[in-house]
Amino acid sequence: MTALASPEGDAELMIRVREGDQACFGLLLQKHRGGLVHFLYRMVQNQGVAEELGQEVFLRVYKSRETYEPTAKFRTWLFRIATHVALNWLRDSRNRQTPQSIDQRVEEEGPRREIAAAGPTVEQELMNRARLREIRQAVDALPAKQRAAVLMHKYEEMEYVQIAKALGCSESAVKSLLFRAYETLRARLAHMI
Numbered sequence: 666m667t668a669l670a671s672p673e674g675d676a677e678l679m680i681r682v683r684e685g686d687q688a689c690f691g692l693l694l695q696k697h698r699g700g701l702v703h704f705l706y707r708m709v710q711n712q713g714v715a716e717e718l719g720q721e722v723f724l725r726v727y728k729s730r731e732t733y734e735p736t737a738k739f740r741t742w743l744f745r746i747a748t749h750v751a752l753n754w755l756r757d758s759r760n761r762q763t764p765q766s767i768d769q770r771v772e773e774e775g776p777r778r779e780i781a782a783a784g785p786t787v788e789q790e791l792m793n794r795a796r797l798r799e800i801r802q803a804v805d806a807l808p809a810k811q812r813a814a815v816l817m818h819k820y821e822e823m824e825y826v827q828i829a830k831a832l833g834c835s836e837s838a839v840k841s842l843l844f845r846a847y848e849t850l851r852a853r854l855a856h857m858i
Contacts, residue, residue, distance in 0.1 A: 675739035683730045690730075694723055697740065700821065701747055707816050708751035710805055718754060722747045737830050744821070745831040748813050755809050796857060803853045811846035814839055 675696070681689040701722060706715035725746050733742075804815055810832065817823040817831060829836045 676735035679726075679730070679733050679739055680735065682727070683733050690727060693726075693739070697743055698723070701743065704744065704816055704821060705747060705751055707804070707820070708748075708809070708813060709754055714754065718747070718750050722750050725750070738827065741823070741827040741830045744817060744823070744827075745833065748817075748831050749833075751813070752809055799857070800850075800854065803850050806853075807846050807849060811842050811849070814842040815846045815850075818843055 675693060678689040678693050682693070698719060702715050702719040705718045705722075706712055709715055709718065722743070726743065804812060807815065813832060814828055817828045818825075823831070825836045825839050829839045832839065832842075834842075
C-alpha cells in the first residue's frame, strides 16, 4: 500500500489539494465517492438525492480546502460533513417525499454480493433477501442520528471516537445512541432470532 493510498495518505492528499493540486482532489473523490454515496443513500433512502448530496459534500470539502487541518482522519472529517448534509436534508420538510417501497429500493440498490455457485437454494436465497430487506427497513426506521451512528459503526466500521467526531458529540453520547438503536433493532427483529 502506497503512502497516498493509506488513510494517512488521505490527509496528505488533502494538504496537496489545499496547496492547489487538483489531481489529488480527483484521487480523494475517486477513493471515497462510492462509500460516501452509499452512506448518504442509507440516510436519505433515495438514490438521486444521495448522489446530489454526495456532490454537495465534495463541494464543501473543496471549498474548505484552504482551511483544512489534518486534526482527525480525513474519512472522519468527510463523514462529519456528510452526516450534517444528510441530517439537514432530512430536517428540511420541503425535500420530504413519499417513501419508496422496499421493492423499489432493492431494484435501485442493484445486485448485492455475489453468492458462490454451491451456495443456498433459490428458496434460501429468497428468504435471505427478505430478511435483509426487513433488517434494512428496521435500520431505515431509526431516528436519523441513531441511523447515522449504526451505519457508521456497522457498515463503515468506524470506531466510537470517529463516529463522535463525525456526529459532533461525545463518545458516551455515541455509545448511548448505539445502545438505544440496537435495543430498538433487537425488539423489532426479535422474531428473526
